Amino acid sequence: MHVTDLHRRSVEAFLDRLAPLAGPPADRWASATPCPGWDVRALVNHVVVEDLWTVPLMGGATLEEVGDRFEGDVLGDDPLGTARAAAEAAVTAAASGVVAGRTVHLSFGDAPAEEYACQLAADHLVHGWDVAVATGGDPGADAELVEELAAWFADREAAYRGAGVIGDRPPGSGDGDPWHELLRAFGRRPGWPTP
Numbered sequence: 001m002h003v004t005d006l007h008r009r010s011v012e013a014f015l016d017r018l019a020p021l022a023g024p025p026a027d028r029w030a031s032a033t034p035c036p037g038w039d040v041r042a043l044v045n046h047v048v049v050e051d052l053w054t055v056p057l058m059g060g061a062t063l064e065e066v067g068d069r070f071e072g073d074v075l076g077d078d079p080l081g082t083a084r085a086a087a088e089a090a091v092t093a094a095a096s097g098v099v100a101g102r103t104v105h106l107s108f109g110d111a112p113a114e115e116y117a118c119q120l121a122a123d124h125l126v127h128g129w130d131v132a133v134a135t136g137g138d139p140g141a142d143a144e145l146v147e148e149l150a151a152w153f154a155d156r157e158a159a160y161r162g163a164g165v166i167g168d169r170p171p172g173s174g175d176g177d178p179w180h181e182l183l184r185a186f187g188r189r190p191g192w193p194t195p
Contacts, residue, residue, distance in 0.1 A: 001148050003114045003121075004095040010121035010145055011087045014047060014128040018080055020135045029079070033134040034192045035127075040134050045075050047127050048083050050120060051090035058097030058113060062105045094120065108163070118152045125149060126186045133192050141179045150182045157185050 021028055021040070029041040038046065052070045075082050097104065097113035104116040125145055132139045153160075160166045167187030174181050180190040 001144065003117045004098050006145065006148050007094045007098075007117040007121045007124075008091045009142065010124040010128075010149075011051070011091050013142060013145065014124040014131075015084060015087055017128040017131040017135075017137055018044065018083060020137050021131075022080055028135050031134045032193070033130045034188055035130055040131060041073075041075065041079065043127060043130055043134075044079060044083060045073055047124060048074055048079075048086045050123060051083075051086035054090035054116075054120060055093040057104050057106070057116065058093040058102060060102055060105075063107060090120070118149070121145070122149050122153060122186075126183065126188065129183060129188065139190075143178070146179045146182055150178060150185070153182065153185060161187075 021044075029039065029044075031040045033040055033043045035043055049070045052074060053066065056066050074086075094113070094117045098117055100113070102113045103110050104113050106116065125141060129139055129141065131137065157166075161168070166185075169184050169187060170189045174184050175190075177190075183190050
């Protein structure tokens with residue numbers, strides 16, 4: 001699968017997870033998520049901020065040039081509309097950056113646009129699961145996306161964990177399900193919220 005398709009499909013999968021938030025009860029936005037300290041609104045805000053950052057970074061901007069313009073709550077009064085618009089812009093920007101072979105300036109250094117697109121795809125897929133289990137949605141995932149991202153992440157898991165970006169793998173050996181194993185690699189307990 002081409003990395004632009006991987007990114008686009010992961011972003012679309014994340015947006016699909018937001019569907020239960022469109023109707024009542026309104027308090028779903030305040031539901032706890034597997035990410036400690038983040039309710040659903042904070043988690044969705046985090047992903048939307050990533051989508052907003054994607055546009056200038058895939059265009060070659062530095063962190064300093066972007067500055068603090070995406071800090072705080074970017075969701076406003078129309079969180080679903082904001083999420084959709086940011087996602088659409090991010091998909092276009094990522095495809096453009098990858099096709100152009102751009103270098104992206106990230107907090108840990110420069111990286112090829114393809115690498116950044118994979119990072120974003122993984123974040124959308126895993127955080128989509130976070131939203132799904134927090135709102136009573138379908139916790140499953142597209143097997144093709146899981147396979148692609150598991151292969152990409154296998155050589156990066158230790159570095160992510162060492163940088164403190166993901167939590168420890170849950171104890172135990174897992175159940176062998178590829179999606180559950182990828183979630184475990186990202187520090188998630190597939191049976192959340194069961195302790």
